[in-house]
Amino acid sequence: MAFSTAVPAGERLPVTVLTGYLGAGKTTLLNRILTHEHGLKVAVIVNEFGEVGIDNQLVIDADEEIFEMNNGCICCTVRGDLIRIIGNLMKRRDRFDHLVIETTGLADPAPVIQTFFVDDDLRDELRLDAVVTLVDLRHVLQHWQADEVQEQLAFADVLLLNKADLVDEAERAAIEQRVRAINPMARLLTSTNADVPMQQILGVEAFELERALSLDPGFLVDDHDHEHDATVGSLALVEERPMDLDKLGSWLSELVAQRGPDLFRMKGIIQLAGEDCRYVFQSVHMLLDGDFDRPWKPGERRRTEFVIIGRDLDAAGLRAGFAACGA
Amino acid sequence: MAAEPVLVNEQLSGALQQPITALAWSPDGELVAIASGGGELLLLDFRAGCEELLRGDRDQSLDAIGFSSDGQFLMAVGQAGELLLWELGGSGVRPLALEPLALGAGWLDAAAWRPLGLLLAVAAGREVRLWDGASRQWCPQVLDLPGTVQALAWSADGALMAASCNGELALWQPLASPAPPPFRLATASAGLGLAFSPRAGLLAAGQMDRSLLLWPELGQGTPWQFSGFPAKVRLLAWSDQLGSLAPPLAVASGDTVVLWSQHDTGSRGWRPQPLLWHGARVNALAFAPGRPLLATASGDGTVALWDGNGALRQSLEGDGQGFNALAWRPDGQHLLAGGDQGRWWLWPVA
Numbered sequence: 281m282a283f284s285t286a287v288p289a290g291e292r293l294p295v296t297v298l299t300g301y302l303g304a305g306k307t308t309l310l311n312r313i314l315t316h317e318h319g320l321k322v323a324v325i326v327n328e329f330g331e332v333g334i335d336n337q338l339v340i341d342a343d344e345e346i347f348e349m350n351n352g353c354i355c356c357t358v359r360g361d362l363i364r365i366i367g368n369l370m371k372r373r374d375r376f377d378h379l380v381i382e383t384t385g386l387a388d389p390a391p392v393i394q395t396f397f398v399d400d401d402l403r404d405e406l407r408l409d410a411v412v413t414l415v416d417l418r419h420v421l422q423h424w425q426a427d428e429v430q431e432q433l434a435f436a437d438v439l440l441l442n443k444a445d446l447v448d449e450a451e452r453a454a455i456e457q458r459v460r461a462i463n464p465m466a467r468l469l470t471s472t473n474a475d476v477p478m479q480q481i482l483g484v485e486a487f488e489l490e491r492a493l494s495l496d497p498g499f500l501v502d503d504h505d506h507e508h509d510a511t512v513g514s515l516a517l518v519e520e521r522p523m524d525l526d527k528l529g530s531w532l533s534e535l536v537a538q539r540g541p542d543l544f545r546m547k548g549i550i551q552l553a554g555e556d557c558r559y560v561f562q563s564v565h566m567l568l569d570g571d572f573d574r575p576w577k578p579g580e581r582r583r584t585e586f587v588i589i590g591r592d593l594d595a596a597g598l599r600a601g602f603a604a605c606g607a
Numbered sequence: 608m609a610a611e612p613v614l615v616n617e618q619l620s621g622a623l624q625q626p627i628t629a630l631a632w633s634p635d636g637e638l639v640a641i642a643s644g645g646g647e648l649l650l651l652d653f654r655a656g657c658e659e660l661l662r663g664d665r666d667q668s669l670d671a672i673g674f675s676s677d678g679q680f681l682m683a684v685g686q687a688g689e690l691l692l693w694e695l696g697g698s699g700v701r702p703l704a705l706e707p708l709a710l711g712a713g714w715l716d717a718a719a720w721r722p723l724g725l726l727l728a729v730a731a732g733r734e735v736r737l738w739d740g741a742s743r744q745w746c747p748q749v750l751d752l753p754g755t756v757q758a759l760a761w762s763a764d765g766a767l768m769a770a771s772c773n774g775e776l777a778l779w780q781p782l783a784s785p786a787p788p789p790f791r792l793a794t795a796s797a798g799l800g801l802a803f804s805p806r807a808g809l810l811a812a813g814q815m816d817r818s819l820l821l822w823p824e825l826g827q828g829t830p831w832q833f834s835g836f837p838a839k840v841r842l843l844a845w846s847d848q849l850g851s852l853a854p855p856l857a858v859a860s861g862d863t864v865v866l867w868s869q870h871d872t873g874s875r876g877w878r879p880q881p882l883l884w885h886g887a888r889v890n891a892l893a894f895a896p897g898r899p900l901l902a903t904a905s906g907d908g909t910v911a912l913w914d915g916n917g918a919l920r921q922s923l924e925g926d927g928q929g930f931n932a933l934a935w936r937p938d939g940q941h942l943l944a945g946g947d948q949g950r951w952w953l954w955p956v957a
Binding site for chain 2: 338340341342343345347349360361363364365368369371372375400401
């Protein structure tokens with residue numbers, strides 16, 4: 281299933297999804313977003329009403345409700361409450377220019393993300409800007425094994441390591457390393473009281489294909505994978521030889537058909553044989569999207585970089601399958 | 608060849624501050640209510656020749672409005688989660704606002720007066736609640752659903768109420784004595800629109816999974832299921848004209864309108880006729896009372912008028928803004944349309 285739409289990104293309303301385990305500081309960040317002088321009129325949908333504590337007409341309560349679109353497959357679950365509430369809200373879309381959705385601390389981010397790619401109306405009217413996940417530096421290790429924590433880390437485009445004032449530098453660095461092992465792609469920020477520049481959170485454009493991959497430079501070392509201490513981990517694949525698009529497409533289609541529920545996100549920049557342009561690719565569970573991007577720049581290192589974030593990844597099998605897609 | 612007579616050649620227009628979300632006529636056709644995404648509610652009184660803004664712009668949407676069957680009450684629900692009611696004294700008498708009733712169930716966007724009497728059904732989260740205009744109180748009966756109520760509808764005789772959520776359609780007889788338990792039908796997805804036919808006892812449900820379900824015998828029979836629509840099926844309207852068997856049914860899905868007619872009672876007895884003309888999503892559709900004329904309104908800035916055979920008779924434009932809502936006056940001679948920039952138009956239709 282592709283997740284693109286014919287409507288240009290600039291005509292669609294940007295949406296930020298705010299996740300984070302209980303107590304990570306989501307409400308504090310929401311209050312900052314609502315009171316900050318960033319010149320944006322932001323509408324906020326919350327799942328835990330009353331906590332925001334701001335009398336604001338654009339804070340809207342929604343009661344989390346998962347709709348299974350197709351035989352209960354996790355890849356086809358969407359959030360019915362968001363479809364209804366955003367449908368109502370979009371009648372007034374000229375009244376605001378950014379939408380923020382706060383999920384509960386125990387929510388799986390995948391149905392929220394999929395809603396914006398699967399629903400007919402929302403796909404054409406909105407664009408997912410980024411998934412922002414708050415991490416409570418003080419307490420996150422206590423909940424580290426919780427599925428929700430690992431999913432929220434895995435799906436993030438921006439990871440905000442919050443409550444930095446409550447840990448020392450060694451503790452912070454250790455957590456950063458563990459977070460990076462699960463998600464090497466996200467922009468990493470550190471904050472106290474969720475005090476962070478708004479432009480780092482809003483307007484990230486993480487789901488725009490041309491921004492497909494921005495890896496921590498230290499992470500992308502050949503033959504190096506990061507799945508030591510958790511069932512959720514990541515794998516970086518690098519290939520110097522040009523790839524074959526047909527082979528790659530078949531491999532990916534089969535991969536998501538078999539392992540879709542365990543593959544949280546994939547992103548890649550692909551060097552194709554006989555093509556002067558980069559090919560960029562991303563996925564969320566079984567939703568795949570790929571397209572030709574800009575030409576390779578002179579002097580740019582032409583190679584394929586591919587990152588997979590998922591649960592119980594079979595590193596050897598994935599490496600072999602990927603390597604077989606060479607042209 | 609003689610020219611087709613022109614259906615519309617004059618109009619009345621006005622504007623609210625925010626996009627128009629809902630329109631309603633009083634049963635006698637003398638009053639019209641117009642609601643907006645900012646929570647404005649305008650009442651036009653044609654006999655007295657005046658208008659009153661019952662509520663101003665407060666940046667919280669109103670999404671469903673309606674007059675009770677005897678014209679005594681006007682209701683409105685929306686983003687604030689309250690049921691708003693006005694008691695109407697007739698033309699020229701100022702409406703009296705009742706105390707707002709908070710439901711504590713978040714954004715309210717579906718409510719419908721029973722076609723007879725003074726009962727109002729309100730979708731509030733995972734419940735359908737009933738407010739009784741005679742006692743001015745909530746009724747003790749409540750219909751519970753396993754998910755958030757997406758749509759509700761009364762049968763033409765007011766005996767049966769249908770409500771849908773993801774995976775279920777419930778049929779309820781709140782006034783029967785003793786009241787039987789609700790009859791619950793499993794559906795594959797969420798019913799986004801529900802409509803009982805004015806006669807012949809059919810119930811239509813437009814589904815999120817791009818299908819249309821049609822039950823005979825007020826939901827008790829085996830349904831027809833039609834799939835393959837281009838988008839979710841959200842809007843349904845029955846004609847009050849008799850077809851060869853059932854009355855015609857108009858359905859909107861994305862920018863497509865489909866006119867369904869029944870030719871025999873078999874499994875293949877329903878025939879679709881796509882009405883392909885709009886260039887953007889169809890946001891409202893309604894048959895004119897008492898005549899074979901269908902109006903469809905689209906975000907493309909046009910309202911189209913179709914005859915009973917599905918032929919486009921005329922298209923109407925406002926000032927370019929997209930259309931959100933439509934309502935025919937009960938006489939079938941006047942069409943009210945609301946725009947997505949707040950302007951409304953009233954067209955006499957010959």
